[in-house]
Amino acid sequence: MxxxxxxxxxxxxxxxxxxxxxxxxxxxxxxxxxxxxxxxxxxxxxxxxxxxxxxxxxxxxxxxxxxxxxxxxxxxxxxxxxxxxxxxxxxxxxxxxxxxxxxPDGLSARQAMAIGTAGYTAARCVMALEAAGVTPDGGPVLVTGASGGVGSTAVDILAARGYEVVASSGKDPAWLRELGASDVISREEAAGDASRPMEKSRWAGAVDCVGGATLAGVVRSLKYGGAVAACGNTGGIKLEATVLPFILRDVSLLGVDSVQTPIEARRETWARLATDLRPPHxxxxxxxxxxxxxxxxxxxxxxxxxxxxxxxxxx
Incomplete structure (x- = not known):
């Protein structure tokens, strides 16, 4: 072959x-x-x-x-x-x-691969945030690495579900706004000031596709009770952080895996990707x-x- x-x-x-x-x-x-x-x-x-x-x-x-x-x-x-x-x-x-x-009914093979592992991971991140209590009326949700496959799909799904989505990317902001992002910020702004143990409360939740200094910055900037779903490490595997955001703001760091998800949860997620979690774009x-x-x-x-x-x- x-x-x-x-x-x-x-x-x-x-x-x-x-x-x-x-x-x-x-x-x-x-x-x-x-x-x-x-x-x-x-x-x-x-x-x-x-x-x-x-x-x-x-x-x-x-x-x-x-x-x-x-x-x-x-x-x-x-x-x-x-x-x-x-x-x-x-x-x-x-x-x-x-x-x-x-x-799933309603998805062609081509559309399924347009979603693919990346879109599946994005859906699992959205599901994790919602299970942690992040709602559209809680404030803006940040998506880092937003121009990539996971990030762009997360922007699309979250915006369709009524969230105010802020995208972090070093690439074309117009495309991300077309997907539903209300604002696009730089990678540097998302990472913030690494010298500070906590920063101004900004995000009700986040999908982080980058890791490293960016994820640490997101954790420092979460609102009280906020959560970040972490699924990537293109920015590095080390997490330089303190316990302060966790014990003073009650924030949650949610790990999201797309490789070993049990098959029943996997099939359920794909059924939702064809229905209520289907990316509009x-x-x-x-x-x-x-x-x-x-x-x-x-x-x-x-x-x-x-x-x-x-x-x-x-x-």
Whole structure:
């Protein structure tokens, strides 16, 4: 089959489309892949220092949507796809049946991958904030890394649910305002003054896709009883913070994982992504559609932080 393959060599990692790659034998369901997407983690899986790939050669692609041999429309993402098991950048994938999510009514395979792991993560963040008591009338909600796949989808979903959304990004503010952001601030403003243990109360809640100094700044600026759903680390894995916001403002730091979510919760989340959590600008979120031949450039771009919105891969 045709597949995009990353393989370790003595000099690093080679990335190329192969015309006759063999489907592996591990997994009880074969999926004819129709669409996948480009994620930051996919880029990391194709570089020597990425610390993502667990096998070599590897077909990256942490999400996929397609049709099984019995005609069922399905999607899959997370778990070990594109990490220690071949993923979505191939014409076929062999997937354990317990990882599969039925494609919800109202979503095409292309739309599901426009949502993909990124949009799924955004939905889980919104669900976590709402479960923590963050409501539209509580004040503005900040989304950091807002031009990326997770952030832009979070802006779209939150705005549609009536929240006042402030986006933090170093990229085009007009696009984020079209998605529903009421204001766009710089990364530096979101990070604030690291020398202060707490800052002025600003945010009722936040979705943080960056980590590092940005997440620390968000925690320092949460309102009393506020919460931040943390799901990314492109800005670093260290969190320089004090306990003061937690014990003086009763704030919450909510970790959000999209890789090992139990399958029932995963299927429930996807059902909501097709209904009440459906991003209103779903189709507009696709800024590019590429084939396997476009992956080399797209993966390099996502690692440089140059992609905006969602890039879907048509198989």
């Amino acid at each position: 045709r597949a995009f393959v990353a393989e370790k060599t003595d000099d690093g990692v080679t990335r190329a489309v192969r015309e006759d790659f063999e489907l592996d034998s591990d997994g009880d369901v074969v999926v004819d892949v129709e669409f996948s997407s480009v994620n930051y983690k996919d880029g990391l899986a194709t570089i020597a220092k990425g610390q993502v790939a667990r096998i070599s050669p590897l077909v990256p692609g942490i999400d996929l949507a397609g049709v099984t041999s019995d005609g069922a429309a399905v999607l899959a993402h997370g778990y070990d796809l594109g990490v220690s098991r071949h993923g979505g950048y191939a014409e076929q994938a062999r997937v354990p049946s317990e990882w599969l999510v039925p494609l 779903l189709d507009e979120a696709i800024t590019r559609e590429i084939g396997l031949d476009g992956l080399e450039e797209a993966l390099s771009a996502v690692l440089r932080g140059e992609l905006q919105g969602r890039t879907v891969v048509k198989l």
